[in-house]
Amino acid sequence: MLERHAAGDALPSILSEVLAALALPPDAGERLTVTGAENLPSCFPVTALATAAIGAAGLAVSELLGLFGHAPDVRVDRHLASAWFGTSLRPCGWTIPAAWDPIAGDYRTADGWIRLHTNAPHHRAAALAVLDCPGERDTVAAALAGKAAEPLEAAILRAGGCAAAMRSPEAWQRLDQGQAVRVEPLVSIAAMSGHRPSLWRPDPARPLAGIRVLDLTRILAGPVATRFLAGLGAEVLRIDPPGWNEPSLAPDITLGKRCTRLDLHRAADRRQFETLLAEADILVHGYRPGALDRVGYGEAGRRVLNPDLIDVALCAYGWTGPWAGRRGFDSLVQMATGIAAAGQRWKMADRPVPLPVQALDHATGYLMAAASLRGLIARLRDGQAVTAKLSLARTAGLLTDHAGGAPGSAFSGYQDRDFAPEIEHTAWGHALRLHGLVRIDGAPLRWDRPACALGSTEAAQVRHFAGAPFSGASTRPEEVRHGR
Numbered sequence: 001m002l003e004r005h006a007a008g009d010a011l012p013s014i015l016s017e018v019l020a021a022l023a024l025p026p027d028a029g030e031r032l033t034v035t036g037a038e039n040l041p042s043c044f045p046v047t048a049l050a051t052a053a054i055g056a057a058g059l060a061v062s063e064l065l066g067l068f069g070h071a072p073d074v075r076v077d078r079h080l081a082s083a084w085f086g087t088s089l090r091p092c093g094w095t096i097p098a099a100w101d102p103i104a105g106d107y108r109t110a111d112g113w114i115r116l117h118t119n120a121p122h123h124r125a126a127a128l129a130v131l132d133c134p135g136e137r138d139t140v141a142a143a144l145a146g147k148a149a150e151p152l153e154a155a156i157l158r159a160g161g162c163a164a165a166m167r168s169p170e171a172w173q174r175l176d177q178g179q180a181v182r183v184e185p186l187v188s189i190a191a192m193s194g195h196r197p198s199l200w201r202p203d204p205a206r207p208l209a210g211i212r213v214l215d216l217t218r219i220l221a222g223p224v225a226t227r228f229l230a231g232l233g234a235e236v237l238r239i240d241p242p243g244w245n246e247p248s249l250a251p252d253i254t255l256g257k258r259c260t261r262l263d264l265h266r267a268a269d270r271r272q273f274e275t276l277l278a279e280a281d282i283l284v285h286g287y288r289p290g291a292l293d294r295v296g297y298g299e300a301g302r303r304v305l306n307p308d309l310i311d312v313a314l315c316a317y318g319w320t321g322p323w324a325g326r327r328g329f330d331s332l333v334q335m336a337t338g339i340a341a342a343g344q345r346w347k348m349a350d351r352p353v354p355l356p357v358q359a360l361d362h363a364t365g366y367l368m369a370a371a372s373l374r375g376l377i378a379r380l381r382d383g384q385a386v387t388a389k390l391s392l393a394r395t396a397g398l399l400t401d402h403a404g405g406a407p408g409s410a411f412s413g414y415q416d417r418d419f420a421p422e423i424e425h426t427a428w429g430h431a432l433r434l435h436g437l438v439r440i441d442g443a444p445l446r447w448d449r450p451a452c453a454l455g456s457t458e459a460a461q462v463r464h465f466a467g468a469p470f471s472g473a474s475t476r477p478e479e480v481r482h483g484r
Contacts, residue, residue, distance in 0.1 A: 043346035060373035126161030169338030180321025224365025230256025256447035310375030
């Protein structure tokens, strides 16, 4: 790394672990320059994690470009890294909807705390069915107050909801699931021989021009990953099921993408999806383990449709152990893995203290982007097709392994100078966007499309990646772009 760090800074060791997990050369870090000394307030090195994850994604771009020429230097600013782990958008004259459903949040129980995640209507309905009470915060609190946290957690999950009892770090480590996640790799990468040689080559100024990404992810890590890939020039198509919305997040994370809807229970939509999957270079998905299998698109089936696919998958609680397949989100994983309890101790508070940002989501997102780039490297260098698997719980382990006070000054908050002067004409109104989260010499991040609403592109208009209206700016012939 091209900068000296304060004693006790976790950044060098976190970055070293990340580069090793991605099978990137250890000396790749020498091309990274980190500026600034700010840190988000936490008993964990959140800004160091942010800087390392973003830096690793930038270094993966550098490695990709280095296959055919000079590997450019990469620069990350700690202040901007912290800011991008919050929100990248500043609306001009409009307001982003509230991030949380009115009854979502932490509640005291008879023996501790539990967190309900009720932003999705069916998750809210499941929690209220178990509690047998109206959907008002006071009545929910009263229904929870006399009951034990872990049985409530189990009941809500059985009903199809989302909840997590607060556990201490020690309790998580003793738990079967904690032990299972502990031995999982941070990024599990498996490679097999591809079936077609790739004639695609990265453009030094627009590294992913001509690469087609199918995005089957929702809140929040996967959309962060594909937003980064779009900033490098990839064509990203996000697919959601009918009725799914993320009103508080879409303005932030649909930047650079097209968004459509398909119902994989309908024959016509399945045919369309299979065509898109067969044409994709990269699939990024965040369904629970086994979910795609149940609709006929398990890992083996995806490989039949596209043997050369770079397949990058995310789950909440890990890929092994009794909780593999459990519904979860960043805030719930923080409760389950001891992060919120450690924050409570650190702050000497009377309630759970989560991280100041959804750091597990964001960090895992940039690791997913780096894994996607690592897949392209394997395709071009070794003729391999890569599958990568990550989880929020394993990223939590990376963070908690480096618990301790962070040196340097506190994060100074969002400043006017943090935002690029160009106006982005989003689907909701004008907005400003933060300056780029990483600087890659000669290849600045640039998004060709403003943020759009989910489902804003009619499915009939995206029968194929190639051809109007979804085609990207690349004019390279299909045979050159995809080695056919």
